[in-house]
Amino acid sequence: MSFNKINDIPLYIGGEFVASASGEMFENINPFTNEVINSVASGNSADIDRAVQAAKEAFHNGPWGTMKTAERLRYIERIAALIDANVEEIAYLESVDTGLPISQTRKMIARSAENFRFYAAMVRARLVGEAYQQDDEFINYTVYQPLGVVGLITPWNAPFMLETWKVAPALATGNTVVLKPAELSPLTAHKLAQLIDEAGLPKGVFNVVHGFGETAGAALVAHPDVAAISFTGETTTGSIIMKNAADTMKRTSMELGGKSPLIVFDDADFDRALDAAVWGIFSFNGERCTANSRVFVHRSIQQRFEKALKERVANIRIGDPLDARTQVGPLIHQDHWKKVTGYISLAAEEGCEVYSGRVPDELNRGNFVAPTLLLGAKNEMRVCQEEIFGPVMAVIAFDSEEEVIRMANDVKYGLAAYIWTNDVKKAHRVAQAMESGMVWVNAQNVRDLRIPFGGMKASGIGREGGHYAFEFYTEPKVIHVAIGDHHIPQFGK
DSSP: OOOGGGGOEEEEEOOOOOOOTTTEEEEEEEETTOOEEEEEEEOHHHHHHHHHHHHHHHHHHGGGGGHHHHHHHHHHEEEEHHHHHHHHHHHHHHHHOOOOOOHHHHHHHHHHHHHHHHHHHHHHHHOOOOOEETTEEEEEEHHHHHSEEEEEEESSSSSHHHHHHHHHHHTTOOOOOEEEETTTTOOHHHHHHHHHHHTTTOTTTTTOOEEEEEEEEHHHHTTOOEEEEEESSHHHHHHHHHHHHGGTTOOEEEEEOOOOEEOOTTTTTTTHHHHHHHHHHGGGGGTTTOOEEEEEGGGGGGHHHHHHHHHHHOOOOOOOSSSTTTTBOSSHHHHHHHHHHHHHHHHHHHHEEEEEEEGGGGGTSSSOOOOOOTTTTTTSSSSSSOOOOEEEEEEESSSSSHHHHHHHSSEEEEEEEEEOOOHHHHHHHHHHHHSSSSEEEESSOOOOTOOBBBOOEEEEOOOOOOHHHHHEEEEEEEEEOOOOOOOOTTTTT
């Protein structure tokens, strides 16, 4: 399959693939060649309104709002089966669109199918209410009802997996959806629309409006008929969305940026910690929120660890994302390449020793940044405080447990943390001291769909995953039923 054969992309509204109201299109660029892949319909507020009205009609007057849970979940499982049947095509589209190595996108697409199966199972098993009897006077019970129309705004760094991570629980709990995918990675969002259309969901239950954050995204956030916005992306944008959502009293879920620490104590399993540190920042081209972009190494093993890091960085295979042997591909866009390379230049100015791999000359058309180490870094440097979102690891030495806890927490973000030590007491102490929503001990970033995903501080508000998603996508309602003649005050009698 060649990217030259990829068709232009329309919007998906009310069960139909349609042009944007303005007829405008924008170009989608291949990060490996910087050539145009295709053109994409550019949605605006008129298209968002069409999509929201379609979703509102589907929720209130279509079959989705009154459908039995078992029937609705059969649709969810059908979507999972269709993803499984199309893994190779979706993985290809994701690699072409984002520059992520296809060996990694294949695994992400398989996880995406599991998102739908998982939430079908979760709704059956865990979307249950409570009941309490109050003596012989009342039975009080709770039910969990869908919100209605929810808006989902997703990023470009792992688009298909992160779209399904939101779409699956939103649909499984009975909501209708308007998805605004990142404009830099529209291909697999369109493929998801095609698969959901093939699954036969009622018209308007799922809608996709491509476009830019300032137009389509802002209109979705401001729309009075949208009950909630779930956003994954950059912290500054998340703050703007929260402010704008407040005007219509929307609930919001924010999964934002990170500057996650990985701490290697002198008693750690050296080789496994090295494997995890390298994988955690250089996989996914370094473009992920949970990347261990700050690596703290005990001073007694600092020289040995840095020498091993240099050997690894020099051997990481950079290349065509469609080559199964490639480990690091091109960054998503030239603008992002400029941002990342700008931070590398800044690191040198701030006093770091910059050690990079080499990008082969034949790859100079693409947005390649070689895996890079910032040695001799200090935690207060900008390159250690600001999210770079690329294959760049800052290495910082520490002397004591107390010192590394202070430095690891001395950043505005609080998404993930990684601790490597064979001292079980120390592992628990440090894990509990981390100001982050997630901590992995002697492990890389291995996800369990049952547990909450999210961060503290500037890394977000709310949690995704497991039954925690129900807290966002459903509204609890308590119903009080009198079963006896309880006392009622008789005012005015």
